[in-house]
Amino acid sequence: MFRFQKDQKIANIAGVKIGGNPGELPTALAGTIFYEGHDIVEDANEGLFDRKIAENLLNSQRASSDETGNPCLVHIFGNTGQALRNYIDFVSEITDSPFLIDSPDPLARMAVAEYVSEIGLGDRAVYNSINMTIGEKERKVLKDSDIDSSIVLGFNAMDSGFKGRMQLLESGTSSMDKGLIDIALECGMCNILIDPGITPMGNGSGVSLRITLAAKAKWGLPVGSGIHNAPSSWEWLRDKKKHDPLVFKMCDIASAVMQQAAAGNFVLYGPIENAPYIFPVAAMSDIMIYESAEEFEIEPASSHPFNRLI
Amino acid sequence: MDTVSEKWPVTKGDFSAGNPKSCIAVVTLASSMPLFEKAAIWGSCKTENLGAEKVVMNVVSNCNIRYVLLCGGESRGHLAGQTLKALYENGIDEDGRILGSEGAIPFIENLEIETIQRFRQQVELIDRTGLTDIDEIYSIVDNYHDSEKPFEASPISFRKAVRKYKPPESISADILISEKVVMDAFSGLIYEIA
Numbered sequence: 337m338f339r340f341q342k343d344q345k346i347a348n349i350a351g352v353k354i355g356g357n358p359g360e361l362p363t364a365l366a367g368t369i370f371y372e373g374h375d376i377v378e379d380a381n382e383g384l385f386d387r388k389i390a391e392n393l394l395n396s397q398r399a400s401s402d403e404t405g406n407p408c409l410v411h412i413f414g415n416t417g418q419a420l421r422n423y424i425d426f427v428s429e430i431t432d433s434p435f436l437i438d439s440p441d442p443l444a445r446m447a448v449a450e451y452v453s454e455i456g457l458g459d460r461a462v463y464n465s466i467n468m469t470i471g472e473k474e475r476k477v478l479k480d481s482d483i484d485s486s487i488v489l490g491f492n493a494m495d496s497g498f499k500g501r502m503q504l505l506e507s508g509t510s511s512m513d514k515g516l517i518d519i520a521l522e523c524g525m526c527n528i529l530i531d532p533g534i535t536p537m538g539n540g541s542g543v544s545l546r547i548t549l550a551a552k553a554k555w556g557l558p559v560g561s562g563i564h565n566a567p568s569s570w571e572w573l574r575d576k577k578k579h580d581p582l583v584f585k586m587c588d589i590a591s592a593v594m595q596q597a598a599a600g601n602f603v604l605y606g607p608i609e610n611a612p613y614i615f616p617v618a619a620m621s622d623i624m625i626y627e628s629a630e631e632f633e634i635e636p637a638s639s640h641p642f643n644r645l646i
Numbered sequence: 647m648d649t650v651s652e653k654w655p656v657t658k659g660d661f662s663a664g665n666p667k668s669c670i671a672v673v674t675l676a677s678s679m680p681l682f683e684k685a686a687i688w689g690s691c692k693t694e695n696l697g698a699e700k701v702v703m704n705v706v707s708n709c710n711i712r713y714v715l716l717c718g719g720e721s722r723g724h725l726a727g728q729t730l731k732a733l734y735e736n737g738i739d740e741d742g743r744i745l746g747s748e749g750a751i752p753f754i755e756n757l758e759i760e761t762i763q764r765f766r767q768q769v770e771l772i773d774r775t776g777l778t779d780i781d782e783i784y785s786i787v788d789n790y791h792d793s794e795k796p797f798e799a800s801p802i803s804f805r806k807a808v809r810k811y812k813p814p815e816s817i818s819a820d821i822l823i824s825e826k827v828v829m830d831a832f833s834g835l836i837y838e839i840a
Binding site: 491496535574 | 722743
């Protein structure tokens with residue numbers, strides 16, 4: 337479809353490669369486990385869960401990934417440091433995939449950044465996320481940790497338009513000393529994954545698609561998002577779900593295609609239960625995107641769905 | 647004098663309107679509970695930024711609302727309940743940061759400080775965060791729904807900001823589409839080169 341003039345960087349997170357020009361690498365897909373409301377979680381504070389079902393979910397994602405060639409990551413969500421530690425212990429035993437550490441509580445994230453460094457898993461962890469509220473303490477914890485991969489969240493709550501988000505990434509807001517990309521570099525991040533931040537439909541959900549293009553053009557960094565959060569917070573669609581859950585699921589999964597078509601390199605696709613559906617959809621997009629870029633002398637990776645499924 | 651804006655609720659979300667003349671709005675935070683129609687508006691608020699904004703917008707656009715009941719389970723990490731309480735008690739600074747909020751990204755982007763001040767003046771916050779007993783919640787609504795006169799001011803109306811397109815001052819060919827067609831990534835313009 338198109339090619340960026342600027343060289344595109346490729347992140348390598350424990351062997352999983354993310355980035356490049358459209359058509360080059362398969363889109364990396366991260367399914368969320370232990371998310372808010374996940375019915376396998378028995379105690380969200382302690383991190384207790386049904387281990388058998390969790391194992392099946394992780395294996396299902398892996399099987400889908402092996403089939404299409406789209407690399408997978410495990411997006412681990414937890415509310416407390418204790419819960420995240422339990423989840424990471426389990427996930428790292430079952431799979432060798434990289435995993436994202438996600439919590440809205442910075443104290444929980446920081447506790448786990450120290451923990452994964454202690455147990456030697458820093459190279460498989462992706463910190464989610466370095467965002468506009470990062471303080472000195474969190475910066476120091478990250479700098480001292482072994483984690484070298486992070487999502488950098490472009491959501492600017494003071495100015496959520498295109499310019500505001502780009503400014504947050506480049507030079508920061510009025511209360512910051514520098515932009516988030518420089519902060520991430522200072523924190524020792526070699527693998528910076530930009531997430532423009534998804535806002536609900538009606539609140540600028542599409543801005544992230546423009547940022548994807550602009551951020552790749554400007555910095556050449558891998559960009560992606562949890563774009564399914566836009567349809568999943570759409571009231572009209574939630575109403576439809578009451579009558580036909582398939583309608584909701586289709587929109588939720590199909591949103592990934594928008595991110596891919598806008599040159600996205602990774603998609604946080606939401607509930608890991610959707611793995612058997614999202615991987616074929618993403619593979620289909622990857623194949624068509626590659627075929628649109630053939631004339632730019634783009635070579636698809638050997639694991640690309642074009643080489644695996646055609 | 648009209649006490650309620652036209653087309654109220656003025657913003658949509660995971661909530662339903664009950665009786666617009668009622669004095670009480672119910673915010674069930676991260677919980678979902680069946681609407682009690684004696685409340686003016688009833689529904690969840692899970693986020694400390696856009697969610698909180700919507701609560702404020704729907705309150706200041708209806709002068710009949712004099713109480714906001716916070717109940718239901720707190721939204722983890724985002725702390726929408728603690729944030730609404732902080733917003734009510736402390737307001738926002740000039741950057742839009744909600745003072746005293748412990749939520750993840752607690753900012754108000756789309757409302758003026760005066761609108762927040764109006765919210766703080768118009769209502770009394772009843773903080774029962776954690777309360778999920780539906781009978782007790784209904785009882786509180788029953789006690790408050792017709793207990794106060796409307797706030798003496800006009801309801802605040804909100805208009806969607808119209809963004810004017812500004813042609814870019816300069817363009818560059820960041821993205822190649824074909825030999826003669828390129829795209830400027832920042833402006834989003836696709837154009838043909840000679």
